[in-house]
Amino acid sequence: MKQISVLVLAIVLMAATVTNVFDDLSFTEDDAKENVIASFGGGFISSSYEVIKKAKGLPVDLKVAGTRQLIRFAKDYSKTSEFQKKYTKWRNERLGYKKKKLGIPNPMKMIDNAIDKQLNKADDEKRFPSNANELIKQRLQEFLSTSASVDFNAQLNGSMFANPEYEAKSGQWKMCFRAGKAVVEAAREEAQAWLKELE
Template sequence: MKSLSIFVLAITLLAATVTNIFEDLSVTEDDAKENVIASFGGGFISTSYEVIKKAKSLPDELQVAGTRQLIRFAKEYSKTSDFQKKYTKWRNERLGYKKKKLGIPNPMKMIDNAIDKQLNKADDEKRFPADAKELIKQRLKEFLTISATVDFDAKLNGSMFANPAYEAKDGQWKMCFRAGKSVVEAAREEAQAWLKELE
């Protein structure tokens, strides 16, 4: 009976933690949805410095629980028609697709545009696939590859890495380092599970 009480208490505490992460970070679910689109599209965490600062100020166990909740939130949101619609709009804006304008068409310009469109189509599809699931798989794989190489014992000189090779790493690697080992391990577990579902 005692173990059941502890289990129920643990679940209650976890539920309290989970339901408060948006409040803890002062982020609305609508803002979080916009950040999910921009983050997957851009290939990096898209949020304000203030949110990151608040996240870093949380105790480690809340950071880990919050990381898991936010990834699960992103996963569930990515399954909605709203996500696909907003992703398609975001993608079209990034690729420069615009609504047709009225007016007299210039035949030479139309030919040039048609050729450019065909040449760029494969590159566009690779960078920003029309199917959001493909982009999500791509981003999850990128995260898993980069995060697997992070040396969480790396030394800093002020805000710069003592090792020049680490200082030369990209922003994602550095973001993983600054997030901390426990947060990244939790994010990796969630990302691996999500990727497995998508494949």
């Protein structure tokens, strides 16, 4: 499995509703919905190597059109009650929130748990805000910041960057470079428009 951000997957993947690439890449809308949650929640998305390989083989114009479509798909899905419900469930699982078990409560344990919950609440909210839109804003800003610094004229020595500074860059930076300027610019335009809607 290869892990990349949803916006970078959009860059490499997406001619979805334009040419029905979901079918061509064996990547369904249900897969996309699940990946939207994982992507914005964890900052990455999982997709098989075969999906990535097929996506890379698309012509640039389809990648550009597809990038716009996938980001719009994610934006539209994020507005649904289904997304909000799944995000809340995902968040609670990651933060270790569990339903209370039936039984006789231990008053001291209840007090300890209440104190711990108050102390951890601010940290939990920073890691995974209860409002999904806040997390989406963070991820969009992270993508815009990373993608703005990509040098599309960087030289490669085989599969590695000639400049050691570039070789030390994040996986997302490198994926943006490999996706190409036209595709990244389209993704940035869509991300900026989405961010503007959220602010």
